Amino acid sequence: MVERVAMISGANRGIGAAIAAHLAERGWRLSLGMRKPQDLTAPPGGPATLVSRHDAEDIASEAAWAGRTVERFGRIDAVIANAGMMIPKTVIEADDGDLDLLFQVNVRSPLRLVKAAWPFLTRSGQGRVVTLVSLSGKRVKSARSGLYATSKFAALAMTHAIRQAGWDLGVRTTAICPGFVATDMAIGLTERAPEDMTQASDIARLVGIVLDLPNTASIAEIPINSTLEEMV
Ligand SMILES: NC(=O)c1ccc[n+]([C@@H]2O[C@H](COP(=O)([O-])OP(=O)(O)OC[C@H]3O[C@@H](n4cnc5c(N)ncnc54)[C@H](OP(=O)(O)O)[C@@H]3O)[C@@H](O)[C@H]2O)c1
Numbered sequence: 001m002v003e004r005v006a007m008i009s010g011a012n013r014g015i016g017a018a019i020a021a022h023l024a025e026r027g028w029r030l031s032l033g034m035r036k037p038q039d040l041t042a043p044p045g046g047p048a049t050l051v052s053r054h055d056a057e058d059i060a061s062e063a064a065w066a067g068r069t070v071e072r073f074g075r076i077d078a079v080i081a082n083a084g085m086m087i088p089k090t091v092i093e094a095d096d097g098d099l100d101l102l103f104q105v106n107v108r109s110p111l112r113l114v115k116a117a118w119p120f121l122t123r124s125g126q127g128r129v130v131t132l133v134s135l136s137g138k139r140v141k142s143a144r145s146g147l148y149a150t151s152k153f154a155a156l157a158m159t160h161a162i163r164q165a166g167w168d169l170g171v172r173t174t175a176i177c178p179g180f181v182a183t184d185m186a187i188g189l190t191e192r193a194p195e196d197m198t199q200a201s202d203i204a205r206l207v208g209i210v211l212d213l214p215n216t217a218s219i220a221e222i223p224i225n226s227t228l229e230e231m232v
Contacts, residue, residue: 005073006211007066007117009033009054010083012040014183015132018200019080019207020044026101026208031076033061033083033113056109057101066116076120078128078211081110084155086185087131090143091150101230102151107158115161125170128211131159132203133175135223135232152170156221163220172218174210177232179225197225 006023010016011032020032024044032043033054043049052074069076087098087103087104114121114129121127136145137152156175163173180186181203182194206222213219223232 003027003029004077004211005029005031005069005075005079006078007031007033007069007076007113008080008082009021009056009113012036013202014185014202015181016080016082017044018204020049020081020205022201023211024049024224028078028211029073031065031073054083054113056104056105059108059112062112063116066113066120069117070120075123076117077124077126078130078225079114079117079121079197080132080207081113082132083109084132084134084143086189087147088144089147091146094147098147099125099150102147103154106148107154108149109193110155111158111162121170121171122166125230126215127166127169127171128167129159129162129171129173130207130210131155131162131173131175133177133221135177135179135225135229136222137175137177138223138232139229141229160220170215172213172215174205174219175221176203177221177223179227179232181231196226 006028011020012034021044030045030049032051035055037051038042052059052068054065060096134152135147137156159175180197182197
Protein backbone atom coordinates (compact mmCIF):
# COMPACT_ATOMS: atom_id res chain seq x y z
CA MET A 1 0.00 0.00 0.00
CA VAL A 2 1.23 3.53 -0.80
CA GLU A 3 2.20 5.47 2.31
CA ARG A 4 0.77 8.95 2.19
CA VAL A 5 2.96 11.92 3.09
CA ALA A 6 1.79 14.85 5.23
CA MET A 7 3.60 18.14 5.82
CA ILE A 8 2.73 19.68 9.21
CA SER A 9 3.91 23.15 10.21
CA GLY A 10 4.48 24.11 13.85
CA ALA A 11 4.84 20.39 14.58
CA ASN A 12 7.19 20.78 17.56
CA ARG A 13 4.52 21.53 20.18
CA GLY A 14 0.83 22.14 20.87
CA ILE A 15 -1.75 21.16 18.25
CA GLY A 16 0.86 20.48 15.57
CA ALA A 17 2.69 17.97 17.76
CA ALA A 18 -0.60 16.21 18.57
CA ILE A 19 -1.47 15.99 14.86
CA ALA A 20 1.97 14.59 14.07
CA ALA A 21 1.64 11.91 16.77
CA HIS A 22 -1.84 10.94 15.60
CA LEU A 23 -0.96 10.74 11.91
CA ALA A 24 2.14 8.67 12.71
CA GLU A 25 -0.15 6.19 14.53
CA ARG A 26 -2.37 6.09 11.46
CA GLY A 27 0.50 5.15 9.17
CA TRP A 28 1.23 8.49 7.53
CA ARG A 29 4.79 9.41 6.54
CA LEU A 30 5.60 12.76 8.12
CA SER A 31 7.45 15.87 7.04
CA LEU A 32 7.50 18.14 10.07
CA GLY A 33 8.27 21.86 9.85
CA MET A 34 9.51 23.91 12.78
CA ARG A 35 11.79 26.82 13.62
CA LYS A 36 14.29 24.69 15.58
CA PRO A 37 14.41 21.20 14.06
CA GLN A 38 17.53 20.40 16.05
CA ASP A 39 15.45 20.46 19.25
CA LEU A 40 13.15 17.58 18.19
CA THR A 41 15.27 14.57 19.01
CA ALA A 42 12.55 11.86 18.98
CA PRO A 43 10.00 12.72 16.27
CA PRO A 44 6.76 10.76 15.92
CA GLY A 45 7.21 8.16 13.19
CA GLY A 46 10.85 7.61 14.16
CA PRO A 47 13.76 7.88 11.72
CA ALA A 48 11.39 7.73 8.72
CA THR A 49 10.12 11.19 9.67
CA LEU A 50 11.71 14.22 8.02
CA VAL A 51 12.22 17.16 10.38
CA SER A 52 12.87 20.41 8.53
CA ARG A 53 13.40 24.05 9.29
CA HIS A 54 10.39 26.21 8.60
CA ASP A 55 10.14 29.80 9.77
CA ALA A 56 6.98 31.57 8.65
CA GLU A 57 8.85 34.89 8.71
CA ASP A 58 11.42 33.60 6.20
CA ILE A 59 9.59 33.74 2.88
CA ALA A 60 11.94 31.25 1.23
CA SER A 61 11.48 28.54 3.85
CA GLU A 62 8.18 27.01 2.65
CA ALA A 63 9.54 26.24 -0.83
CA ALA A 64 12.80 24.91 0.63
CA TRP A 65 10.88 22.63 3.03
CA ALA A 66 8.55 21.36 0.27
CA GLY A 67 11.62 20.68 -1.88
CA ARG A 68 13.25 18.62 0.89
CA THR A 69 9.98 16.72 1.36
CA VAL A 70 9.77 15.74 -2.30
CA GLU A 71 13.44 14.86 -2.37
CA ARG A 72 12.93 12.46 0.56
CA PHE A 73 9.49 10.99 -0.21
CA GLY A 74 8.76 11.80 -3.86
CA ARG A 75 5.20 12.88 -3.02
CA ILE A 76 3.05 15.20 -0.89
CA ASP A 77 -0.50 14.09 -0.14
CA ALA A 78 -1.51 16.55 2.56
CA VAL A 79 -0.51 19.93 3.94
CA ILE A 80 -1.51 20.77 7.51
CA ALA A 81 -0.92 24.51 7.89
CA ASN A 82 -0.90 24.69 11.67
CA ALA A 83 1.83 27.14 12.75
CA GLY A 84 0.28 30.35 13.99
CA MET A 85 0.55 33.13 16.50
CA MET A 86 -1.57 35.47 18.56
CA ILE A 87 -0.87 39.06 19.56
CA PRO A 88 -3.37 39.97 22.28
CA LYS A 89 -3.93 43.60 21.32
CA THR A 90 -6.96 45.52 20.21
CA VAL A 91 -6.90 46.82 16.65
CA ILE A 92 -6.55 50.32 18.12
CA GLU A 93 -3.47 49.44 20.20
CA ALA A 94 -1.79 47.47 17.41
CA ASP A 95 0.56 49.09 14.93
CA ASP A 96 1.33 48.22 11.31
CA GLY A 97 4.21 45.98 12.41
CA ASP A 98 1.87 43.84 14.56
CA LEU A 99 -0.58 43.48 11.70
CA ASP A 100 2.18 42.64 9.21
CA LEU A 101 3.62 39.98 11.52
CA LEU A 102 0.25 38.31 12.13
CA PHE A 103 -0.54 38.27 8.41
CA GLN A 104 2.92 36.94 7.58
CA VAL A 105 2.61 34.01 10.01
CA ASN A 106 -1.15 33.28 9.96
CA VAL A 107 -2.01 34.01 6.31
CA ARG A 108 0.88 34.47 3.90
CA SER A 109 3.04 31.59 5.13
CA PRO A 110 0.23 28.97 4.96
CA LEU A 111 -0.57 30.13 1.43
CA ARG A 112 3.10 29.97 0.39
CA LEU A 113 3.27 26.46 1.84
CA VAL A 114 0.21 25.25 -0.07
CA LYS A 115 1.51 26.83 -3.27
CA ALA A 116 4.91 25.15 -2.85
CA ALA A 117 3.20 21.76 -2.43
CA TRP A 118 0.55 22.35 -5.11
CA PRO A 119 2.09 20.42 -8.03
CA PHE A 120 2.25 17.35 -5.77
CA LEU A 121 -1.11 17.87 -4.02
CA THR A 122 -2.81 17.92 -7.42
CA ARG A 123 -0.92 14.94 -8.86
CA SER A 124 -2.91 12.17 -7.16
CA GLY A 125 -6.34 13.76 -7.64
CA GLN A 126 -6.83 13.33 -3.87
CA GLY A 127 -4.70 16.04 -2.27
CA ARG A 128 -5.72 17.42 1.11
CA VAL A 129 -5.19 20.83 2.74
CA VAL A 130 -6.10 21.45 6.37
CA THR A 131 -5.64 24.87 7.93
CA LEU A 132 -5.72 25.58 11.65
CA VAL A 133 -7.87 28.68 11.65
CA SER A 134 -9.92 29.43 14.81
CA LEU A 135 -13.39 30.41 15.94
CA SER A 136 -11.71 33.82 15.82
CA GLY A 137 -11.93 33.38 12.04
CA LYS A 138 -15.72 33.33 12.38
CA ARG A 139 -16.56 35.87 15.09
CA VAL A 140 -14.82 38.63 17.07
CA LYS A 141 -15.30 37.63 20.69
CA SER A 142 -13.44 40.41 22.50
CA ALA A 143 -11.43 43.57 21.89
CA ARG A 144 -8.13 41.86 22.73
CA SER A 145 -8.76 39.07 20.24
CA GLY A 146 -9.65 41.55 17.50
CA LEU A 147 -6.26 41.82 15.86
CA TYR A 148 -5.82 38.02 15.83
CA ALA A 149 -9.36 37.65 14.50
CA THR A 150 -8.56 40.00 11.64
CA SER A 151 -5.79 37.63 10.52
CA LYS A 152 -7.90 34.51 11.12
CA PHE A 153 -10.85 35.87 9.11
CA ALA A 154 -8.34 36.26 6.28
CA ALA A 155 -7.02 32.73 6.93
CA LEU A 156 -10.55 31.35 6.70
CA ALA A 157 -11.25 33.18 3.44
CA MET A 158 -7.91 31.98 2.08
CA THR A 159 -8.83 28.39 2.97
CA HIS A 160 -12.10 28.68 1.07
CA ALA A 161 -10.22 30.28 -1.83
CA ILE A 162 -7.80 27.30 -1.92
CA ARG A 163 -10.81 24.99 -1.81
CA GLN A 164 -12.29 26.72 -4.84
CA ALA A 165 -8.97 26.64 -6.72
CA GLY A 166 -8.34 22.96 -6.02
CA TRP A 167 -11.76 21.37 -6.30
CA ASP A 168 -11.59 20.33 -9.95
CA LEU A 169 -8.07 18.98 -9.35
CA GLY A 170 -9.27 16.71 -6.53
CA VAL A 171 -7.81 18.82 -3.72
CA ARG A 172 -10.14 18.99 -0.70
CA THR A 173 -9.58 21.76 1.84
CA THR A 174 -10.83 22.04 5.41
CA ALA A 175 -10.58 24.89 7.93
CA ILE A 176 -10.43 23.68 11.55
CA CYS A 177 -11.94 26.41 13.75
CA PRO A 178 -11.52 25.72 17.47
CA GLY A 179 -12.20 27.90 20.49
CA PHE A 180 -9.71 27.51 23.36
CA VAL A 181 -7.45 24.46 22.98
CA ALA A 182 -5.28 23.47 25.95
CA THR A 183 -1.87 24.51 24.59
CA ASP A 184 0.65 27.23 25.50
CA MET A 185 -1.28 29.70 23.34
CA ALA A 186 -4.60 29.48 25.19
CA ILE A 187 -3.11 28.83 28.62
CA GLY A 188 -1.30 32.16 28.26
CA LEU A 189 -4.56 33.96 27.47
CA THR A 190 -7.22 32.72 29.89
CA GLU A 191 -7.68 31.65 33.51
CA ARG A 192 -9.78 28.71 32.33
CA ALA A 193 -8.48 25.31 33.47
CA PRO A 194 -6.79 23.30 30.68
CA GLU A 195 -9.09 20.33 31.34
CA ASP A 196 -12.09 22.55 30.56
CA MET A 197 -10.70 23.37 27.10
CA THR A 198 -10.71 21.31 23.92
CA GLN A 199 -7.70 18.97 23.92
CA ALA A 200 -5.09 19.05 21.15
CA SER A 201 -5.49 15.28 20.77
CA ASP A 202 -9.17 15.78 19.88
CA ILE A 203 -8.25 18.28 17.16
CA ALA A 204 -5.75 15.70 15.88
CA ARG A 205 -8.48 13.04 15.67
CA LEU A 206 -10.62 15.38 13.58
CA VAL A 207 -7.71 16.06 11.23
CA GLY A 208 -7.22 12.30 10.83
CA ILE A 209 -10.89 11.88 9.87
CA VAL A 210 -10.84 14.77 7.39
CA LEU A 211 -7.76 13.39 5.66
CA ASP A 212 -9.43 10.00 5.22
CA LEU A 213 -12.76 11.19 3.84
CA PRO A 214 -13.25 10.61 0.10
CA ASN A 215 -13.45 13.48 -2.38
CA THR A 216 -17.23 13.06 -2.32
CA ALA A 217 -17.55 13.75 1.44
CA SER A 218 -15.53 16.90 1.96
CA ILE A 219 -16.03 19.18 4.98
CA ALA A 220 -15.21 22.85 4.35
CA GLU A 221 -15.14 24.03 7.99
CA ILE A 222 -15.20 22.39 11.40
CA PRO A 223 -16.14 24.75 14.25
CA ILE A 224 -15.27 23.23 17.64
CA ASN A 225 -16.07 24.67 21.05
CA SER A 226 -15.76 23.76 24.72
CA THR A 227 -18.25 26.44 25.78
CA LEU A 228 -21.72 27.47 24.65
CA GLU A 229 -21.87 30.49 22.32
CA GLU A 230 -24.88 31.81 20.44
CA MET A 231 -23.69 31.05 16.92
CA VAL A 232 -20.85 28.58 17.29
N1 LIG B 1 -4.71 27.05 21.32
C1 LIG B 1 -5.84 27.58 20.94
O1 LIG B 1 -6.70 27.93 21.77
C2 LIG B 1 -6.14 27.77 19.47
C3 LIG B 1 -7.47 28.02 19.11
C4 LIG B 1 -7.79 28.20 17.79
C5 LIG B 1 -6.81 28.13 16.83
N2 LIG B 1 -5.53 27.89 17.18
C6 LIG B 1 -4.53 27.84 16.11
O2 LIG B 1 -3.94 26.56 16.10
C7 LIG B 1 -2.61 26.65 15.60
C8 LIG B 1 -1.67 25.96 16.58
O3 LIG B 1 -1.72 26.66 17.81
P1 LIG B 1 -1.31 26.02 19.21
O4 LIG B 1 -2.47 26.12 20.09
O5 LIG B 1 -0.65 24.71 19.03
O6 LIG B 1 -0.27 27.14 19.66
P2 LIG B 1 1.16 27.06 20.34
O7 LIG B 1 1.19 25.99 21.37
O8 LIG B 1 1.46 28.47 20.74
O9 LIG B 1 2.11 26.61 19.12
C9 LIG B 1 2.27 27.47 18.03
C10 LIG B 1 3.10 26.75 17.00
O10 LIG B 1 3.27 27.63 15.87
C11 LIG B 1 4.68 27.79 15.67
N3 LIG B 1 5.03 29.11 15.15
C12 LIG B 1 4.72 30.32 15.64
N4 LIG B 1 5.31 31.28 14.92
C13 LIG B 1 6.02 30.65 13.95
C14 LIG B 1 6.85 31.08 12.89
N5 LIG B 1 7.14 32.38 12.69
N6 LIG B 1 7.39 30.15 12.07
C15 LIG B 1 7.15 28.84 12.26
N7 LIG B 1 6.39 28.36 13.26
C16 LIG B 1 5.83 29.26 14.08
C17 LIG B 1 5.30 27.61 17.05
O11 LIG B 1 6.69 27.37 16.91
P3 LIG B 1 7.74 27.76 18.10
O12 LIG B 1 7.71 26.63 19.08
O13 LIG B 1 9.05 27.90 17.38
O14 LIG B 1 7.26 29.05 18.71
C18 LIG B 1 4.50 26.40 17.52
O15 LIG B 1 4.95 25.23 16.94
C19 LIG B 1 -2.33 28.14 15.40
O16 LIG B 1 -2.53 28.49 14.05
C20 LIG B 1 -3.38 28.81 16.27
O17 LIG B 1 -3.69 30.11 15.83
C21 LIG B 1 -5.16 27.70 18.49
